[in-house]
Amino acid sequence: WANRQCLMHWVREVFYRVFDKELSGKQMPLVYDVAHNIVKLETHEVDSGKLQKLAVHRKGATRAFAPGNPELPEKYIQTGQPVIIPGDMGTASYILTGTHQAMKETFGSTCHGAGRILSRKAAKVAAKGRQIANELESLGIIVKASGRGTIVEEMPDAYKDIDKVISIVKGAGLANVVAKMRPLGVIKG
8 A cells, every 4th residue: 555655646746847837736636546466354245145254365356346335435335346457558448347246256356457468578578679669659658667678578469458358357247347448658667
């Protein structure tokens, strides 16, 4: 949690420094915060309807609680848990909401991204001779990274097709699609 709070603070500092006149006196509130790996104490149905408090560890998963779940903050009670499923640097990301099916089947969970099809090492081999940042720039996507190695490890070819992943998530009833977004900029550290 603290790491993400620090990153948010530093991003705000950069925006204020670069756009100081335009942002003077304006707030940049946090829209939504999602942990990448987390354990939470939650109440779920087990053994044919028996409620039980469980420690649910989500690694490679995102919480997707259904509308009406009492563990949701008030502002999400009617819609269900917001779910952000990113693609890769060159493709879409999605905003979805949790479902009752996810509560029954997966303790209110769904995937947290497109998922890799190439290891970092294999991605570096596949990118040999390519200029991934230039390829993304030709798509209108600005990439800033600590080095070329960081970019090639995370290149679009290293990930599954996000549209197929979302189709499976939706088809399984784990989340409902709200919006499809396309990247404008990517920061890799």
